[in-house]
Amino acid sequence: MLSVHCPRHAAEVLLSERRITRIAHEDDQLxxxxxxxxxxxxSHRTGRRAPRSTIV
Ligand SMILES: [Zn+2]
Structure with missing residues (x-):
């Protein structure tokens, strides 16, 4: 499961893996x-270097 912020919902939503359309590797981040x-x-960035203040 993936927790993302949806502007249309104006809230955090929980998505299943099937809702993920693409995974790209950039630097040390996904x-x-x-x-x-x-x-x-x-889109949502994750990874060990992702700061908590990342705007998504
Ligand atoms: Zn939504």
Whole structure:
């Protein structure tokens, strides 16, 4: 499961792995592209260097 912030929901939403459309490796970070239950497409960065203040 993946927790992301959806602007359309204006809240954190919990997505299953099936909602992840792409996984890209950039530097030491993973960029996940996802589709929310409402249809909104967004991306989310994760990884050991990701600061907690990352704007998603
Ligand atoms: Zn949403």
């Amino acid at each position: 960029t996940l592209e996802w589709v929310c239950w409402c249809g909104y497409r967004g």
